[in-house]
Structures are given as C-alpha cells and as structure tokens.
Amino acid sequence: MIDEIYNHFKNEYPNEGCGVIVNSETFIPCKNVNPSPTSFAFCSEEYINLKIKYNITGIVHNHINESNEPSKEDIDSCNVLKIPYYIFTYPEIGLNIVNPGELK
Numbered sequence: 001m002i003d004e005i006y007n008h009f010k011n012e013y014p015n016e017g018c019g020v021i022v023n024s025e026t027f028i029p030c031k032n033v034n035p036s037p038t039s040f041a042f043c044s045e046e047y048i049n050l051k052i053k054y055n056i057t058g059i060v061h062n063h064i065n066e067s068n069e070p071s072k073e074d075i076d077s078c079n080v081l082k083i084p085y086y087i088f089t090y091p092e093i094g095l096n097i098v099n100p101g102e103l104k
Contacts, residue, residue: 021058
C-alpha cells in the first residue's frame with residue numbers, strides 16, 4: 001500500500017496528493033480539487049461515493065518539502081470526521097498518524 005501511496009504523490013507533485021484508505025488495507029487515490037499546491041480538498045461527490053461504497057478507515061495526504069506534523073486544519077478535520085489522518089512527507093519518506101481526539 002505504501003508504494004501505491006508514494007506513486008500517487010509522485011504523479012501529483014508539485015501539488016499535494018490525497019486519498020483514502022478503505023477497510024484498513026486498500027489505498028484509493030482521490031483528486032485534489034484545492035487550487036493551492038500546499039493544501040488538499042476532496043471532490044465532494046467523489047468522497048460521498050466512496051463513503052457510500054466503502055468503509056473509509058483513513059484519510060491520506062502529503063506535505064511537500066515540509067514536516068509531516070499536522071496543521072490546525074488537519075487536526076480539526078480529523079476530529080470532525082473521526083477518521084485517522086495519515087500525513088506523509090514528500091519527496092522524503094516519513095509518516096505521522098493523527099488519531100481523532102488525540103490533538104486539539
């Protein structure tokens with residue numbers, strides 16, 4: 001799964017890549033509709049369709065040439081959605097998992 005995630009990030013570079021983990025074992029890349037290269041947003045329709053079809057167990061995105069420490073927006077979204085956030089660094093390899101309620 002990690003290779004699939006990093007390949008998606010490579011294809012999206014220099015913009016942030018994003019996607020979801022379903023059933024704790026499968027990565028599904030998603031389109032980043034945020035016009036900023038340093039932020040991400042899911043297409044609402046795409047996310048809803050995935051939510052209907054699968055059990056989303058993680059939100060994945062990367063920080064480009066930055067720390068994988070969560071932003072305030074990452075923390076707030078993680079807590080609202082109640083789904084862990086998997087924040088990677090890119091192009092370096094690094095992962096930070098933020099669980100709901102863990103940070104305020």
